[in-house]
Amino acid sequence: MPDTGPxxxxxxxxxxxxxxxxxxxxxxxxxxxxxxMDGPASFTELRQGLGIARNILSDRLRxxxxxxxxxxxxxGKRHVYELTAAGKDLFTAIVALRQWGERHAFADGEPRSHLLDAEGRPVVELRPHGQDGTPLTADTTRVQKSGRDR
Amino acid sequence: MPDTGPxxxxxxxxxxxxxxxxxxxxxxxxxxxxxxMDGPASFTELRQGLGIARNILSDRLRxxxxxxxxxxxxxGKRHVYELTAAGKDLFTAIVALRQWGERHAFADGEPRSHLLDAEGRPVVELRPHGQDGTPLTADTTRVQKSGRDR
DNA sequence: TCCATTCGGTTTCAAAATGAAACCATTGAA
DNA sequence: TTCAATGGTTTCATTTTGAAACCGAATGGA
Known part of the structure; x- marks a missing residue:
């Protein structure tokens, strides 16, 4: 695990x-x-796709x-950047952000991209659930502090 | 819908x-x-809870x-800040980020907070699904561009 | 083989964002 | 009526960002 310790x-x-x-x-x-997420990408592919400054991309990739x-x-060679397992695991979070954006950041009729499954159907909206299957919201959950410190 | 247009x-x-x-x-x-998410909060509550500079908090709240x-x-009065429906809807995205952090940003044994349901059980891990119930990953989905522009 | 081009950066420098601290106008309690 | 707390804004130094120039190592074509 990289750089998570003290x-x-x-x-x-x-x-x-x-x-x-x-x-x-x-x-x-x-x-x-x-x-x-679309597969391994080179420095220039990322740069052109995002319109990000070279030095910033360089820093973020590092x-x-x-x-x-x-x-x-x-x-030393021609670099190709590829998601690790942890990187691929960000898929869920990115989908959650995407779905929120779809619901709240577009005016009616504004063109937007869509996330589809292999058969071309839209991905189901994510929703937190309890272990018994009930949908959860902020009102029906709570954050328990870390155990040791309280 | 605020500020999403051209x-x-x-x-x-x-x-x-x-x-x-x-x-x-x-x-x-x-x-x-x-x-x-814990309920309406005042400027100072937020400031103290986060350790954020006053001017930055002021700007972000605005x-x-x-x-x-x-x-x-x-x-003009004593302000209290409260989530709108769109704000509450960020719950899912925050849970997704939280769960990624739990999986990938802590060393073993490091103390962390936990998100629990009303009965004190951990929230189920989010996972994108297709409409037929199959779990989806980046490899089994694709982004369809906006329709009009390609 | 020479030359030009592309790739993957780094360096430089100006502009924008951030943050700490000081300041200020209301509010409410003593 | 004074005093402290709240909810900011302003000021200014530091940090981050971004555009552009530069650079060395690979390609690739004539």
């Missing part, structure tokens, strides 16, 4: 939301990961590799 | 992921929303209100 200073060390935001919660990282979200060919 | 310039206008990131994808916004994520008392 030494790094988290916005809120015990909160998994804050840690995730610390790692990928900037203007570009999640979009890089989104594009990498960070994402350091944090175990992307991997890249061993060294 | 006039605003999006990182990637047709992509719901990019729009969501444009609206709440900075270092603080999602954490403000996370804290607001943005979140403008974008319809938070609401606040009509004007």
């Amino acid at each position: 030494g790094r200073d988290w916005t809120d060390p015990a909160c998994p939301v804050a840690r995730t935001v610390d790692l990928v919660g900037d203007r570009w990282s999640l979009l890089i990961v989104r594009d990498a 960070r994402l590799v350091e944090h175990g979200v992307l991997s890249t060919s061993p060294s | 006039g605003r310039d999006w990182t990637d206008p047709a992509c719901p992921v990019a729009r969501t990131v444009d609206l709440v994808g900075d270092r603080w916004s999602l954490l403000i929303v996370r804290d607001a 943005r979140l209100v403008e974008h319809g994520v938070l609401s606040t008392s009509p004007s």
Whole structure:
């Protein structure tokens, strides 16, 4: 596990939301990961697809590799960036953000892209559930602090 | 719907992921929303809970209100910030980020908070599904561009 | 073989965002 | 009526971002 121990200073060390935001919660990282979901990508492919400045892309790729979200060919050669298992696992979070955007960030009739399954049908909307299958909201859940510290 | 039409310039206008990131994808916004999930909160409560600078909090609250994520008392009085329906709907996305963080951003044994349902059981892990119930990944889905433009 | 081009960056520098601290106008309680 | 707390805004230094120029190592074509 890369760089999760002490030494790094988290916005809120015990909160998994804050840690995730610390790692990928900037203007570009999640979009890089989104594009990498389509398969391994080169520096220039990512740069052109995103319209990101070279130095920023360079920095973000380094960070994402350091944090175990992307991997890249061993060294020195023509690099190709590819999602690790942890990176691929961001799929769910990206889908959640996408679905929120679809519901709340488009005016009626504005053109948008759609996420479809292999048969061309839209992906079902994500919803948190309890273990008995009941849908959950913020009102029906609570955050239990870390155990040791309270 | 606040501020989604032309006039605003999006990182990637047709992509719901990019729009969501444009609206709440900075270092603080999602954490403000996370804290607001516990119920209406005042400026100072949020500030103390997050350790955010006053001017930045002020700016983020203004943005979140403008974008319809938070609401606040009509004007001039002691403000209380409260999630709108769109804000509450970010619950799913925050849970997805939380669960990714739990899986990938903690070393073994590091203390962390947990999200529990009303009976104190952990929330089930989110997973995208197709309409026939099959689990989906990036490899078994595709993004269809906006229709009009290709 | 030479030359041009592409790739994957780094460096430089200006502009924008962030954050700490000071300041200020209301509110409400003593 | 004074005093402290709230909910900010302003100021200014530091950090981050981004555009552009630069650079060395591979390709690739004549």
